[in-house]
Amino acid sequence: MSLRDDQIERYSRQIILPNIGGKGQEKLLAAKVLIVGAGGLGSPAALYLASAGVGTLGIVDSDSVELNNLQRQILHTTMAVGMPKVESAKQRLEALNTDIKVLPYKIRLTSENISGIIKDYDIVVDGSDNFPTRYLVNDACVLLKKPLSHGGIFRFDGQAMTILPGKSACYRCLFQDPPPPGLAPSCREAGILGAVAGVIGVIQANEVLKFILGTGELLAGRLLVFNALDPSFRIVRVPRNKDCPICGENPTITELIDYEAFCNLRQKKDK
Amino acid sequence: MSIKVRIPAPLQKLTGNKVEVECSGSTIRELIDNLEKDYPGLKERFYDEKGKLRRFINVYVNEEDIRFLKKDETAVKDGDEVSIIPAIAGG
Numbered sequence: 157m158s159l160r161d162d163q164i165e166r167y168s169r170q171i172i173l174p175n176i177g178g179k180g181q182e183k184l185l186a187a188k189v190l191i192v193g194a195g196g197l198g199s200p201a202a203l204y205l206a207s208a209g210v211g212t213l214g215i216v217d218s219d220s221v222e223l224n225n226l227q228r229q230i231l232h233t234t235m236a237v238g239m240p241k242v243e244s245a246k247q248r249l250e251a252l253n254t255d256i257k258v259l260p261y262k263i264r265l266t267s268e269n270i271s272g273i274i275k276d277y278d279i280v281v282d283g284s285d286n287f288p289t290r291y292l293v294n295d296a297c298v299l300l301k302k303p304l305s306h307g308g309i310f311r312f313d314g315q316a317m318t319i320l321p322g323k324s325a326c327y328r329c330l331f332q333d334p335p336p337p338g339l340a341p342s343c344r345e346a347g348i349l350g351a352v353a354g355v356i357g358v359i360q361a362n363e364v365l366k367f368i369l370g371t372g373e374l375l376a377g378r379l380l381v382f383n384a385l386d387p388s389f390r391i392v393r394v395p396r397n398k399d400c401p402i403c404g405e406n407p408t409i410t411e412l413i414d415y416e417a418f419c420n421l422r423q424k425k426d427k
Numbered sequence: 428m429s430i431k432v433r434i435p436a437p438l439q440k441l442t443g444n445k446v447e448v449e450c451s452g453s454t455i456r457e458l459i460d461n462l463e464k465d466y467p468g469l470k471e472r473f474y475d476e477k478g479k480l481r482r483f484i485n486v487y488v489n490e491e492d493i494r495f496l497k498k499d500e501t502a503v504k505d506g507d508e509v510s511i512i513p514a515i516a517g518g
C-alpha cells in the first residue's frame with residue numbers, strides 16, 4: 157500500500173512525526189478498531205480515530221440519539237435526534253474522513269453475539285455505559301486475546317486502562333466482580349460532565365493509536381484516574397491477579413456471562 | 428499523624444462532597460475505622476456482611492493496591508496518600 161497525494165496532504169501533520177511517518181500512516185489505514193458505545197466516551201474516541209485515518213471503525217450501539225445525549229455525545233447533532241446512534245456516527249465520521257470505512261452494528265452485545273463481532277478487529281474500545289456490558293466486553297476480549305482500551309466515567313471522575321490479554325491485568329484483575337444491584341450508584345446519581353467524557357475518550361483514542369503504531373508506553377498494568385475538580389491525574393499500579401476468575405492461574409469463568417442489567421438509564425425510557 | 432485519603436465520586440455523598448479528607452491510623456483497617464467515626468456509613472462500602480473487603484472497590488497506598496500488600500493490615504504512615512478507587516460504569 158502506498159499513500160495517495162491527498163492522503164499525504166490530509167495526514168501531513170502526523171506523518172512528519174518521527175514515531176509515525178508514512179509507514180505508521182499505512183498501519184493506521186490498515187487498522188480495524190471496534191468501538192463499543194457511540195456515547196460520551198465513544199464519541200471523542202471515534203472522532204480522533206477517524207480523523208487520524210484508522211481505516212475501519214466498527215461502532216456498536218443499540219440506541220437512538222436523544223436530546224439529552226448531546227451535552228456530551230459530540231458525535232451527534234441536533235438534527236440526528238431520533239436517528240440510530242450508529243447511523244448518526246457513520247454519517248458524521250465518513251463526512252469527517254472520506255478515507256475510512258465505518259461499520260455500524262445496531263445491536264445490544266450479548267454472550268451470543270459478541271465474539272462474532274470482535275473477532276475481526278485488532279483492538280476494542282470500551283465506551284459502554286453499564287457494568288454488564290463492561291464485564292462481557294472484558295471477558296470476551298480476554299478469551300479471544302483481543303487488546304482492549306477500557307474507559308469509565310462517573311460525575312467528575314474518570315478511569316482508563318489498557319488490557320493486553322495474557323500480558324497485562326484485565327478488568328477483573330482490577331475489579332473481580334461487578335457491584336451487586338443495590339450497591340451500584342443509582343441512575344439518578346449518574347450525572348456526567350461532557351468534558352470529563354472527552355478527557356477519558358481522548359485518552360482511549362490515544363492508547364489505540366499508540367497500540368496500532370507500536371510506539372510509546374501503554375496504560376497496561378496501570379490505571380489512570382482523573383478527577384476534574386482538583387484537577388488531577390493519578391496512576392496506580394494494577395498487577396495481574398493470579399486469582400483472577402478469567403485470566404488467572406485457575407480460571408473459573410470459561411464462558412461468557414450476561415449479567416442482569418441493573419443501573420441503566422435506558423430502562424427508564426423503555427417502560 | 429495525618430494521611431490524605433482520596434474519596435471517589437460515588438462516596439462523596441458521605442464526606443459532604445469532599446474529594447480529599449485527612450485521617451489517621453497505623454493500618455488501613457484502623458484508617459477505615461477512623462473514617463467511619465468522621466463519616467458514618469463509609470465502612471460498609473469497603474466491607475461486605477462477612478467482613479471481607481469488597482471486590483469492586485479497591486484501596487491503594489500511594490500507587491499500590493492493598494490486595495497485593497497485606498490487605499487491610501497494610502501499614503500506613505504519615506504522609507502516605509490513600510486512594511479509594513471503585514469500579515465506575517458510566518460512558
Ligand SMILES: [Zn+2]
Pocket residue numbers: 325326327328329330397400401402403404
Ligand atoms: Zn484478569
